[in-house]
Amino acid sequence: MIFDAIVLAGGRASRLEGVSKADLVVDGRTLISRTLAATVGVRRVVIVGTPSVVPAGVLVTREDPAFSGPAAAIAAGLDALAGISTADFVLVLACDVPNSAAAVGGLLAHATAGVVVEGVDTAGADGVVAIDADGRRQHLLGLYRSGPLAAAVRGRRFDIRDLSVRALLSPLDLTELRVPAGSTEDIDTWADAAGFGITPPGAPALPAATKGQSMNDHDNDTTMIALTQWSERLTAALGIEGIEVDIAAVLSLAGTAAHSVLRPAAPLTTYLVGYAAGVAAATNARNTGFEEAAAIADALAKSGDR
Numbered sequence: 001m002i003f004d005a006i007v008l009a010g011g012r013a014s015r016l017e018g019v020s021k022a023d024l025v026v027d028g029r030t031l032i033s034r035t036l037a038a039t040v041g042v043r044r045v046v047i048v049g050t051p052s053v054v055p056a057g058v059l060v061t062r063e064d065p066a067f068s069g070p071a072a073a074i075a076a077g078l079d080a081l082a083g084i085s086t087a088d089f090v091l092v093l094a095c096d097v098p099n100s101a102a103a104v105g106g107l108l109a110h111a112t113a114g115v116v117v118e119g120v121d122t123a124g125a126d127g128v129v130a131i132d133a134d135g136r137r138q139h140l141l142g143l144y145r146s147g148p149l150a151a152a153v154r155g156r157r158f159d160i161r162d163l164s165v166r167a168l169l170s171p172l173d174l175t176e177l178r179v180p181a182g183s184t185e186d187i188d189t190w191a192d193a194a195g196f197g198i199t200p201p202g203a204p205a206l207p208a209a210t211k212g213q214s215m216n217d218h219d220n221d222t223t224m225i226a227l228t229q230w231s232e233r234l235t236a237a238l239g240i241e242g243i244e245v246d247i248a249a250v251l252s253l254a255g256t257a258a259h260s261v262l263r264p265a266a267p268l269t270t271y272l273v274g275y276a277a278g279v280a281a282a283t284n285a286r287n288t289g290f291e292e293a294a295a296i297a298d299a300l301a302k303s304g305d306r
Contacts (some may be wrong), residue, residue: 001088002087002088003087003089003091004084005042005045006077007039007047009021009022009047009048009095010066011067012067015190021096022049022051022052023052024187024198025198026198032053032095034099034100034101035094035100037101046061046080046081047059048061048080061077061079062076071162072162074092074168075153075160078153089127089143091108097186098185098187098196099182102179102180103138104141107141110177125145125148125173126144126174129141129143129177131176131179132184134252136259137176139166139169148171148173231245253269253298254267256298256302261301273293277292
């Protein structure tokens, strides 16, 4: 069985003040190096982006126009591989998942096994995709059959700019694979980076004890304390001090919107839910507005009715 790989490394990293994600260092290795190491065993690798270092034998391309989204990047990756005999599967990886190798091993093993149960190929008719601890699909950590993936791209070629990967891959019949804990955690913000021992340029180094700490542990300690303090300061400044803020619920909703729709949907969703909660409180004197609005937004984000 032949595997190729597309590594996405061309985002703006706007929430990292433009610092290249690919060049962030975790445990002495850059994220792009760690991601390429996860592709060991594949026939050909193409990086979609502008890597500072390109290992021998690795192709490089760019979506057109630049920064037009991960779906467009996948299309560019397939174009770069088009001159090579078609592989059976294409592994699609984002470069900002430090521990993706643990998940990739499972994806490749699952596809290679080719197990058939009651006449059904458990690798999925069109591939297999990692799911995180919350059961959300991580489409940029997936292994897709080449034919169906190429057909999905052809079907959206004329509106692929800024298209969500979920929308691009929606026609595919995919098997979900639960992967090792921590193997889907990505780095979008400096708070995320801190969970892997990374600090912004010029910032004091994190205590050694925090390096390598899991994202959940970090969130429950340092990040949650900081968010609570910020929430108290902000509510006071807005004249709504004393309001109960369920920070964990807000973060969970933002995460669902980011992963199920697209990342910019996170702040938009939380804003709209907060607005709806305020309207409910003002018109009906109810204090359950947030929970109800959040439940509606969560269900809609997870459904296909978008």
